[in-house]
């Protein structure tokens with residue numbers, strides 16, 4: 001039988017027992033616990049609405065609430081790992097759009113059973129990891145990809161990927177599949193193992209806060225468009241880099257609303273990958289379609 005949302009959240013939180021929901025609630029477990037919130041503005045590319053029928057992007061400046069995080073349920077995990085995550089709420093005058101992204105372009109599972117298996121095995125240490133390498137080619141490909149990710153000493157120095165596909169309505173009413181890619185305007189900056197070793201265990205929050213006090217962290221947001229032969233509903237398959245990209249706008253993280261209630265309390269809420277404006281809809285990717293419900297279940301448990 002298909003895994004339930006509750007079982008998936010149990011597996012993520014590592015509390016797979018009948019009382020897990022209550023247990024999770026008591027200890028307030030949450031994935032991506034090591035993280036913090038800040039703010040900024042999104043400036044759509046005026047040409048974006050030449051290609052797409054997405055009225056949301058006609059607003060010149062859209063407020064952003066951002067949360068940067070690491071994977072895992074340990075709020076005190078070391079910042080020296082390579083995984084980096086960026087979640088954004090674009091709050092427009094009439095609609096909103098959320099992004100929940102990773103610096104890995106590829107996912108480790110294409111279906112909920114494999115997601116559950118990954119979460120369960122990965123918590124069993126080296127033996128579980130070896131089992132995944134031997135039995136799950138998608139997960140092995142993900143491990144190989146992650147090994148090649150650069151070490152970075154700033155959230156600003158990474159590319160971020162939406163990973164799952166969405167369906168975009170073109171100006172002439174056609175549906176086209178695409179994926180979000182955020183390119184850091186100053187490029188990816190990798191550091192040596194030596195430079196990373198000199199850092200304390202926790203530095204990412206302070207680094208970004210100090211950085212944006214003088215210079216915003218900025219990303220160009222692109223939609224990478226699928227071609228006929230591309231697998232749209234499988235996040236373990238990366239599309240060729242030759243695929244056409246359209247510039248949608250720029251993400252500018254400058255802390256402009258860091259004193260607002262929405263930013264200060266952003267940790268309490270959720271980022272919802274299915275919060276989309278008119279003209280963008282979810283693909284049939286089963287991973288994407290389980291995410292909102294899982295995030296809401298996690299939200300209920302931790303509140």
Ligand code: HEM
Pocket residue numbers: 008009012030031032035067068069085086087100101102107112115161162163164235269270271286287288290291294295296298299302
């Ligand atoms: C079936 C697939 C997935 C499940 C079940 C799942 C589960 C979860 C859960 C339970 C949380 C905690 C939510 C909360 O309490 O706020 C979470 C957060 C998060 N997930 Fe996933 N996830 C899935 C796929 C993905 C994918 C594909 C990505 C990357 C593109 C991703 C990136 C994130 C990020 C960045 C957060 C933190 C959001 C924040 O900053 O508040 N997840 N996920």
